[in-house]
Amino acid sequence: MLNVGKIEEGFVLDHIQAGKSLSIYHHLQLDQLDCTVAIIKNARSNKMGKKDILKVECDIDMLDLDVLAFIDHNITVNVIQDGEIVDKKELILPQEIRNIIKCRNPRCITSIEQELPHIFVLTDPKKEIYRCKYCEEKYGERI
Amino acid sequence: MRHLMNPLDFTVEELNQLFDLANDIEKNPEKYAHICAGKKLATCFYEPSTRTRLSFETAMYNLGGTVLGFSDAASSSASKGESVSDTIRIISCYADICAMRHPKEGAPMVAAGKSRIPVINAGDGGHQHPTQTLTDLLTIRSLKGRLSDFTIGLCGDLKFGRTVHSLINALARYENIRFVFISPPELKVPDYITEMLKEKGIAYEEVIRLEDCIAKLDLLYMTRVQRERFFNEEDYVRLKDFYILDKSKMNLAGKDMLVLHPLPRVNEISVEVDTDERAAYFKQVQYGVYVRMALILTLLELAC
Incomplete structure (x- = not known):
């Protein structure tokens, strides 16, 4: 079994759906940070069978929890200090997400208006439905 | 502002x-x-x-x-x-x-x-198209004297018609409204609308033939059934007459039932209905x- 060492400062994203870690890596823009990142794919999990894990050595403020919550609010966010877990962040679906996903409705004004941010609003928290702020098109699938 | x-x-x-x-x-x-x-x-x-x-x-x-x-x-x-x-x-x-x-x-x-x-x-x-919805609501309130306690039939293309969806959402805020959706199966009102009505406990039914329900309506909101919305010509020919309002269907309706239409009308309301006192679609334009x-x-x- 592969062993990845502890990190001293940073965060561990646990219980990522197997196969989704690279997508999260890109959406959190971790490729733009100059820090150590470990991407663990298909780790064994009692709860999920298989899961992905991301370990990142950087300040917790650099993590966009809203983006993470939108992608999958079941992910566990462990905050690490001096090599120990000091906090677990609860992920709550954000009311609004900006420029994370694009509206796919070809009739939406976002398809032609220059530099218009793509904004989605949480319209049904129970069913986790986001709709485009402009045309109200439902965003069908998660990242 | x-x-x-x-x-x-x-x-x-x-x-x-x-x-x-x-x-x-x-x-x-x-x-x-x-x-x-x-x-x-x-x-x-x-x-x-x-x-x-x-x-x-x-x-x-x-x-x-x-x-x-x-x-x-x-x-x-x-x-x-x-x-x-x-x-x-x-x-x-x-x-x-x-x-x-x-x-x-x-x-x-x-x-x-x-x-x-x-x-x-x-x-x-x-x-x-919010000013169309405001027009519809004002017409109903002015001619019926209220925006509550009635049964409204919405007839025709209920799947793609934005005026119909807006009107349902707007009327769902008033007391004791009952909806009757009259359309071919291909053009039924979308699920998210019926789910919203269920959640709010608002009564609705879905029927295929206008004749089957016209007698119990206080209001009839007509829309056009477009040929190109059908999957095949055979279904269009079979169903189109169900959605054309004429004198014979008006004879089955109550004496106070109002007929509304967002216009333009093509052939879904026969011109013989225009002189019927219950035809309110041209008054609707004035409202x-x-x-x-x-x-x-x-x-x-x-x-x-």
Whole structure:
């Protein structure tokens, strides 16, 4: 079994759906940070069978929890200090997400208006439905 | 400063005030004939819409104001690639209020975000057409005397018709409304609408034939069933007559049932129905002018 060492400062994203870690890596823009990142794919999990894990050595403020919550609010966010877990962040679906996903409705004004941010609003928290702020098109699938 | 993007932007109470004002305009037009003197309405129509544009223009002229604008994108700076955001910034320097129709959904909302003057959504693609819904509500309230306690049948293309969806959402806020959806299976009202009604505990039923339910309706809202919406010609031929309102079907209806239609009508209401006292679709056009007058006054904060 592969062993990845502890990190001293940073965060561990646990219980990522197997196969989704690279997508999260890109959406959190971790490729733009100059820090150590470990991407663990298909780790064994009692709860999920298989899961992905991301370990990142950087300040917790650099993590966009809203983006993470939108992608999958079941992910566990462990905050690490001096090599120990000091906090677990609860992920709550954000009311609004900006420029994370694009509206796919070809009739939406976002398809032609220059530099218009793509904004989605949480319209049904129970069913986790986001709709485009402009045309109200439902965003069908998660990242 | 307020804008109108969606019929639900106004609370039920605010709508009542708007409709009271519209009814006062109807009774005392001379009182309002000069109230907008010196004010200008910009009609920014990026796609042609004769009735809606003329209704807005008539409303502003009836209030003593003036009108400027364009009636298709080709005669505007959009043809040179100007954004909606830039256009409304320019229009804000010329006019006091703007009515915008645009083929792209959400365009009037983008305009409202950059505008220094009130913006009215005069129709954005298949998305919203709030002044049509306000027209429908005012017509019902004026002719029925209430916006609660009735059974309304909505007939025709209930899947793609934005006026139908907006009207259902707007009426769902009133007490004791019962909906009867009359359409071919291919053009049923979308699930998200029926789910909303279930959640709110609002009664509805879905039927295929107008004859089967017309007797119990207080209101019948007709829409057009377009041939191209059907999967095959055979189904269209089989079902189309179910959705044509004629004298024989009107004979099955109650004596107080009103017939509404957002217009333009093609053949879904036979012209023989036009002389029936229950046909309210041309009165509806007149109420459209009153409600737009009331809306202009309200958004310009000139309502007295």
